Amino acid sequence: MQNEEEIISRILGGDLNSFRLLVKQYERLVICMVNRVIQQQEDEEDVCQEVFIKVYKNLASFKFQSRLSTWIAQIAYSTALNHLKKISGKKNLTLDISDFEDYHQITDNPESILLKKNASLFIQNEISKLPVQYRTVITLYHLNEMSYHEIEEITGMPEGTVKNYLFRARKLLKDNLEHYLK
């Protein structure tokens, strides 16, 4: 595999085949991030495309101060968050965490009975109910295997907040999982 610097210099020289390789390499990272943040399948593809077009247009400004994956994840996060703000009509999405502390317990409605058949499906469903910041840190840390420092760079949240959100998100999920498995 070619190194990032070489690929980037080729792309900047107009080589679209190198950009094609870059998209292939990072598409799972972007799709996972966008999926977890916006949770609207119909818009997912458009937002992912927007992310890579931004990457292409701004590649010259990437100065190798972080890993390329961190930089791309940063663009994916801000693009998805802006999309979420646009469709929800909210300017600030940080408020929803304080509203979330009295997280609901599971009720035995038909949907939850169906979910009981599959722990994976249940957990994924519970993740989708978490506030966007929790979903983001969970995805970046567990799925994309980013460090706390990288998550700080991507989201702009201080490292302490990242750790705190990660702890609280996992605890909420564990508590609901416990209730679900009873």
Added chain:
Amino acid sequence: MDDEEIQRLIEEQLKGTEFPGRSEDKDLNLYRLLFMELKKEPLEMKDIKLTENVIGKILVEQDRRERIYYGLVIAVVIILVSGLTYFVMERTDSVTLNAITDFLIANKVICFFILSTFCLIQVLDKYLVKRNIPLNRN
């Protein structure tokens, strides 16, 4: 062990690339299951084929920019040629001007042929040659 200690313990075990085995502790087992599931991609994730769509959009954008660039170049050339013609006509005596006009009229077919051939080459170059250039432009 409280939740914080359990989460830290599992993380440390994971760093050692060893997934913690089952234990008697109920919370530890729940966290163990949770950590395994968190590593999985969202189930409802669409199988998006991004690459070709993104490249297609970039090419459309490049084509649009190229058209704007060509349009601007043509406009600048027309303005410069008009200005230059006016400047030359202003500073040329009527005898020379008449001689040039007579020459152009006498050779109008040749002049028209040269001008139209030049335009045709530009059009063919843009629509036939440049479109067939492979994506690798190095």
